[in-house]
Amino acid sequence: MGVLLIMGGAYLHRGVSEWLLGIPLALTCAGVLVRTRAPLASLGLGVAGIVVDGLVGPSLGTVLIFTDNLYAAALYGPAGFARVLLGITAVLAVGAGAVAGFLADDWRALAVMGVQAGLVLVVPVTTALVLREQRDRAASERVRAEQVAHLAELDRQAAISTERTRMARELHDMIANHFSAIAIQSTAALSRKDLDQTTVRKIMESVRENSVKGLAEMRSMIGLLRQEGDETEATRPRLADAETLVERVTRAGLDAEIRIEGEPREVPASVDLAGYRILQEALTNALKHGDSPVSVAVLYEADRVLVRVENAVGDREARLPGAGAGLVGMRERTSLVGGSFEAGPSGDGGWRVLADLPTSPDAAVRSAAGGRVRAGGAPEGRAAGEERSVGERRRGQA
Template sequence: MTRVVLGAAAAFVMGVVLIAGHAFVDRGVPVWVVGVPLVFTCAGVLVRQRAPLASLGLGVVGIVLDGFVGPSLGTVLVFTDNLYAAALYGPARFARVLLGITAALAVVGGAIAGFVAEDWGVLAVMGVQAALVLVTPVTTALVLREHRDRAAAERVRAEQVAHLAELDRQAAVTAERTRMARELHDMIANHFSAIAIQSTAALSRKDLDRETVRKIMESVRENSVKGMAEMRTMIGLLRHEGDEGEIEATRPRLADAETLVERVTRAGLAAGMRVEGDPRELPASVDLAGYRILQEALTNALKHGESPVAVVLAYEPERVLVSVENALGGRSAARLPGAGAGLIGMRERALLVGGSFAAGPCEAGAGGEAGVKGWRVSAALPTEGSSLGVGSGRVGGGRGR
């Protein structure tokens, strides 16, 4: 506000100096009367930003009065600022209209002056002067306004790009956290479930002989060591320790499925595995997804199911099928509680490689609860470039696995 007041005062002082120097057309009126139009135009300078249209209105009043009392150079110069402010700070549409009006006035004013003076030279001179006074300020304001609007648009665009980049970063972090949680759950749950079930059995049974207890403790130690080994592998991967060849060598593979079945058998369930088709090398992502799905399905069978457990791996031309079926008994209260993350993780793994997943009760298997004889988990994972349709599958139901 202070700068605006100082600007208006400076414009008024400049106009007074020009009037004192007789920079006006003398029409026999008192000198102070010539200063009245200057006051109107300088008042327009005071409101040039807050009310640009009012500034132009005051300027028009001042320039019209100045034309009657004797045109003065100071008033004309300040009026150019009124035009400039109206075009720069006023509505964009009005600024374009103002350019057309000033251009028309410049042409008409020059033509009238030339017609009155009957001299085409006067027409040219007056036309140029009118253009300098009327058109030039508006044109300058429009150019500056365009640059200002373009800068504002670029600033908004930069903010939007930064916002999108932040959203992408947050999405990447969330996806990585989800992947890490899925990996840690799949690695630890299998070993810890076996440890918990075997140790519970050893503590609850008082009739176990020394040799049986020793076998149970050996199995507990084996699961602990393997769990720690897989945890170290995960930590090394997160820290980028070792080269890619070493990571590839330690990556779990579906070809190691027999080891998972043997681990469940040692934990106390009768489990068997059947392989259909010719086993072959699978894409890394599919291989890992199949292994983890099988691992989690066997862990759920260990926690919530009963013997027997049937595992089927079917190698088809364009996909591999993983199926785990176990019986359901009436001793679910003695089993370990589940948080439901296992089924979610298995479904996510299948969908990530373009496959389908289903889990729920089935009619096959040994007897148990009325109407529910078994539980089946099945996943179809594509092994070729053409991905399978994503199946919705039942991922809830029954027990909180």
């Protein structure tokens, strides 16, 4: 197109051969070939071409192609260089207009030359800067979108992990109690050859009751997992059913008693379920590893509920093996409701489990801040002497 413009006479005639105008045209066109790979070299070729063209012409084709050299240098070159290039072209445009006006001694020549120089020098650089800003903004938004997607994936994985942990805790607490009783009772029935028919029948009835209740709780959990929308909430265990748990352990062969202190009342659902599961797991551990007698206390206070289970520890090996998941689950349940948890040897050589579960929002906040969970001692944030005095006072009341 530049050659066609030269052949059409689109250049300033200075009495030179037309083929000389092809040299600067070729230089600027060579700059177009390397505009993306070497934008600064493209600008250098363009500058060389426009200078030579100014000496022998200038020609319209070379000037137009030089604008692309400026555009490519500002768009693909370093960001700092593009801003410098804008300042240089602006100064050149103003200077060209001023020189033209001074030489022609006419302000109209200044205006015309200034506008033309601005179109050739400033407009390509400004256009490139605008496009570069949009491109950088799009890249930034793309990176931000990738980060948001990554965070969303991490949140999804964390939610899945939390749900898997919760389900594992529920399944363990739900099944361990019933199946531990079944295993111990069936082992006793198989190991004793002197049992009469009535005793065997009583044991088998207890085995059947535990298996049926375990299956019923499993179905309740499945119903809760499948619950959607406004469907009726699946039946959940409640701390008010503590006596049923103690009776089940008694039928399994342990001498157990329960004491309820304070006025039983409705407590938050999370605390209700946590208290029930902690009591269930503590009794299961007593059944698997402990011995009679077993003492259970559920104490309703103004802003909390305390669940305490104490049992003797014999010298014999545990009745059933354990993996330690029960203590972990009780500790997790207590922590989730902002309470404190203690599990360890008691003063009389037995084993004690104590869970302090807040029932009011203020108590939950205070417990979460000052009563972190630990095993083998009193909850943090409470003096050991204070805990002993409270226990002694309650035993005195009993």
